[in-house]
Amino acid sequence: MRICGYRIRDHIRLLAPLFGFITAVWLIRLVLGALGVGFVRMFSVTGADALAILLAAVLIHIRRFGSYPNVVAASVLLVVWGQLLIVLAILFAVVTGTNNIFTAPQFSFPRDDVHHLKHIAGQLTYGIGAGILFGAAMGCFLLWILRMLVPPGSQGRLRSHRLVD
Numbered sequence: 810m811r812i813c814g815y816r817i818r819d820h821i822r823l824l825a826p827l828f829g830f831i832t833a834v835w836l837i838r839l840v841l842g843a844l845g846v847g848f849v850r851m852f853s854v855t856g857a858d859a860l861a862i863l864l865a866a867v868l869i870h871i872r873r874f875g876s877y878p879n880v881v882a883a884s885v886l887l888v889v890w891g892q893l894l895i896v897l898a899i900l901f902a903v904v905t906g907t908n909n910i911f912t913a914p915q916f917s918f919p920r921d922d923v924h925h926l927k928h929i930a931g932q933l934t935y936g937i938g939a940g941i942l943f944g945a946a947m948g949c950f951l952l953w954i955l956r957m958l959v960p961p962g963s964q965g966r967l968r969s970h971r972l973v974d
Contacts, residue, residue, distance in 0.1 A: 812882050813875035820882050823874055827861040828890055835894045842910025849910060858891040858940055859947065866948040870955040880948040881941075888940035892932045899929055 810817060821828075834857035841849040865883040869875060898911040903925050912925065 812878050815875055815879060817882070817886075819874075820879065820886060823868060823872070824861075824865055824883055824886060827864055827887060830864075831857045831861055831887065831891050832894065835891070835898070838910055839898060842913070854891045854895055855936075855940065858888050859944060861887045861891075862944040862948045863951055866951040867955065870952055870959075877949045877952060880952050881945040884941050884944035884948055888937055888944055892936045892940065895932050895936070896929050899925055899932070 812820070831854060834852050835854050838849060838852040838854065841852060862880075862884050865887065866880050869879050869883065895911055898909055902909045902912040912928070
């Protein structure tokens, strides 16, 4: 499957540093939560997803990597990755019988027998759905602004008109 001439593998290659960024935020949140640090709320996987989508839109513009459908594809890939990391943390807590920041009562549903299943279902449905919709809209809007301010073909012209001493 190709999106504006680029395969999914090409998208993953472009977004690899952003996948790493989201993973790093996820790990920091897990470690700080385990240590009981109070400012763990500053590290949000959902926030990292949003920032990664904005950076993806900038990368798509700078590298001339397609258009708006590529931003939507990047949004899908980044949001799904972030939500899968959260689900992995919840599953790890269930399997080991421990709590982590993603299963803490203040960040999750009230305790009952199917508490973790509801949380996982919420991440895989609402988390992914809303994340993709808002992320794609935000990323496409940023790409539109970038294209209005710096049209894709003007970057080369700007370099060729430099003054030479």
